Amino acid sequence: MSTYTAINLIARPEPGPISSELFEVTQQEIPSAGPGQILVKQTHMSLDPAMIGWMSPDKESYIPPVALGEVMRSSGVGEVVESNHPDFAVGDMVRGMIGWTEYLVSSGEGLNKVQAGVDAETVLSVFALPGLTATQGLYGFGKPKEGETIVVSGAAGSVGSIVGQLAKADGLNVIGVAGDDEKCDWIVNELGFDGAINYKTDAIADKLAELAPQGVDIYFENTGGPIQNHVFELMNAHGRIVVCGMIADYGSAVPSPGPNWIPIIKKRLSIQGFAMPDHFGDVPELLRKLTPYVMSGKIKYRTHILEGLESSIDGLNLFFTGGNKGKLIVKL
Numbered sequence: 491m492s493t494y495t496a497i498n499l500i501a502r503p504e505p506g507p508i509s510s511e512l513f514e515v516t517q518q519e520i521p522s523a524g525p526g527q528i529l530v531k532q533t534h535m536s537l538d539p540a541m542i543g544w545m546s547p548d549k550e551s552y553i554p555p556v557a558l559g560e561v562m563r564s565s566g567v568g569e570v571v572e573s574n575h576p577d578f579a580v581g582d583m584v585r586g587m588i589g590w591t592e593y594l595v596s597s598g599e600g601l602n603k604v605q606a607g608v609d610a611e612t613v614l615s616v617f618a619l620p621g622l623t624a625t626q627g628l629y630g631f632g633k634p635k636e637g638e639t640i641v642v643s644g645a646a647g648s649v650g651s652i653v654g655q656l657a658k659a660d661g662l663n664v665i666g667v668a669g670d671d672e673k674c675d676w677i678v679n680e681l682g683f684d685g686a687i688n689y690k691t692d693a694i695a696d697k698l699a700e701l702a703p704q705g706v707d708i709y710f711e712n713t714g715g716p717i718q719n720h721v722f723e724l725m726n727a728h729g730r731i732v733v734c735g736m737i738a739d740y741g742s743a744v745p746s747p748g749p750n751w752i753p754i755i756k757k758r759l760s761i762q763g764f765a766m767p768d769h770f771g772d773v774p775e776l777l778r779k780l781t782p783y784v785m786s787g788k789i790k791y792r793t794h795i796l797e798g799l800e801s802s803i804d805g806l807n808l809f810f811t812g813g814n815k816g817k818l819i820v821k822l
């Protein structure tokens with residue numbers, strides 16, 4: 491009998507690091523595809539900060555929590571190894587919400603074929619959530635114009651690094667915020683950002699004033715934390731704040747206080763939070779926007795690969811320590 495590993499969520503996270511006690515690692519017999527079904531062997535699984543939210547009991551979020559006892563939710567890429575489905579052949583590579591499992595039997599619903607010639611790491615790092623989120627947030631809400639100044643927090647991360655490169659390609663002054671010098675060096679010297687701020691060691695206000703002498707037109711917020719109030723104070727009239735993520739608060743018992751709203755009136759700021767599930771219907775249009783930048787070599791990325799399904803559990807903590815250098819992917 492051949493078995494495979496799957497990991498179920500069995501408890502809700504508390505503030506602080508993610509522990510293995512939240513999960514149950516199971517071994518099961520590898521199933522067969524039934525009539526109209528396919529059997530998918532997952533090869534690459536995406537880890538995302540959003541998983542912390544999916545594990546929490548909050549029913550008012552944009553997506554229901556993962557039920558206790560169920561396989562943990564995640565997106566990934568896999569190979570069709572059995573098919574009784576007319577639209578899928580053995581050997582097809584597919585992407586979709588596969589979960590923390592080595593194998594999945596599926597009707598095919600929610601799975602899309604990976605375009606030939608695009609490898610799994612590029613799919614998960616660029617054409618899946620990171621690139622789609624960057625494109626939706628920047629163009630849908632940031633409305634960038636040549637010559638403007640944008641500040642991106644989480645700038646060396648999967649979403650932030652793409653936001654900054656898109657903005658740079660469109661002729662903006664791009665300032666990235668990251669948590670160590672290696673990341674700051676990477677976004678400036680490899681990705682072409684105009685400047686970087688290490689929020690842990692730099693004098694944030696001074697550095698921001700030096701890099702954004704004309705003020706800030708767009709703030710693409712991926713993290714929250716100490717940078718937030720400094721950027722808020724420098725926003726120009728009619729500036730746009732795109733609230734994509736607040737990872738500094740995901741593991742904290744008490745959320746940090748937000749800025750006062752008076753400047754929102756005085757400066758006529760637009761502040762827009764968004765969550766990608768609202769925009770999944772727009773994916774073809776988002777890919778039409780993003781793909782030319784990728785094809786013309788304007789979007790670089792790097793991956794941080796973990797080996798084996800069980801590495802996902804501790805891997806989630808890398809998002810909070812900043813230990814991930816690039817898109818976090820589990821190779822199965």
Ligand SMILES: NC(=O)c1ccc[n+]([C@@H]2O[C@H](COP(=O)([O-])OP(=O)(O)OC[C@H]3O[C@@H](n4cnc5c(N)ncnc54)[C@H](OP(=O)(O)O)[C@@H]3O)[C@@H](O)[C@H]2O)c1
Binds near residue numbers: 646647716733812818
């Ligand atoms: N709205 C949506 O639909 C959507 C979709 C995708 C992602 N997101 C959000 O976008 C953000 C980035 O996601 P990602 O996948 O690209 O992750 P990522 O940036 O690749 O990884 C998370 C990074 O956050 C930084 N960080 C952790 N704790 C921090 C803190 N206290 N203060 C400041 N920075 C901190 C760390 O980098 P440093 O070393 O630089 O600290 C860490 O590497 C997350 O908040 C995520 O939830 C939202």
